Amino acid sequence: MGKILLLNGPNLNLLGKREPGVYGNETLDRLEQDMKALGTSYETEVSCFQSNHEGELIDKLHLANEDGTQGIIFNPGAFTHYSYAIRDAVAGIQVPVIEVHISNVHAREEFRHTSVIAPAAMGQIVGLGFKGYELAFYALVDFEKGRG
Numbered sequence: 111m112g113k114i115l116l117l118n119g120p121n122l123n124l125l126g127k128r129e130p131g132v133y134g135n136e137t138l139d140r141l142e143q144d145m146k147a148l149g150t151s152y153e154t155e156v157s158c159f160q161s162n163h164e165g166e167l168i169d170k171l172h173l174a175n176e177d178g179t180q181g182i183i184f185n186p187g188a189f190t191h192y193s194y195a196i197r198d199a200v201a202g203i204q205v206p207v208i209e210v211h212i213s214n215v216h217a218r219e220e221f222r223h224t225s226v227i228a229p230a231a232m233g234q235i236v237g238l239g240f241k242g243y244e245l246a247f248y249a250l251v252d253f254e255k256g257r258g
């Protein structure tokens with residue numbers, strides 16, 4: 111049984127209410143339930159965590175490195191664009207991280223075009239809505255198979 115962590119950063123608890131024209135109408139709870147169900151069909155436990163606090167996200171990344179987590183699907187929210195501390199945490203763990211953004215950050219404000227985290231991640235998926243999380247899941251499961 112594999113183990114994947116779904117990690118969401120600041121303001122993503124407001125999904126469904128927050129700028130629905132950009133982020134859609136679905137809630138974080140919906141996303142987490144769907145990802146858990148997807149995990150079950152691949153005999154993979156998907157554990158979910160969301161925080162608005164940088165340090166809590168960093169602690170979770172460190173913990174995932176110790177508890178047998180095989181991959182992390184991570185939407186760091188606005189921390190993407192400036193958190194060197196989160197980038198260092200991603201670079202400092204062995205667990206592969208796929209960075210996901212619901213919106214197409216490249217079609218938005220200039221400050222969203224840069225990710226300080228992406229260079230430390232295994233890959234990045236942007237602009238595909240909730241589908242991006244699902245695709246990241248498949249990539250991590252495949253990657254683990256290839257490794258195992």
Ligand code: DQA
Pocket residue numbers: 120121122185186187188189190210211212213214215222
């Ligand atoms: C986001 C994009 C970020 O620029 C923004 O700050 C978010 C959400 C996305 O999923 O599209 O909070 O990460």
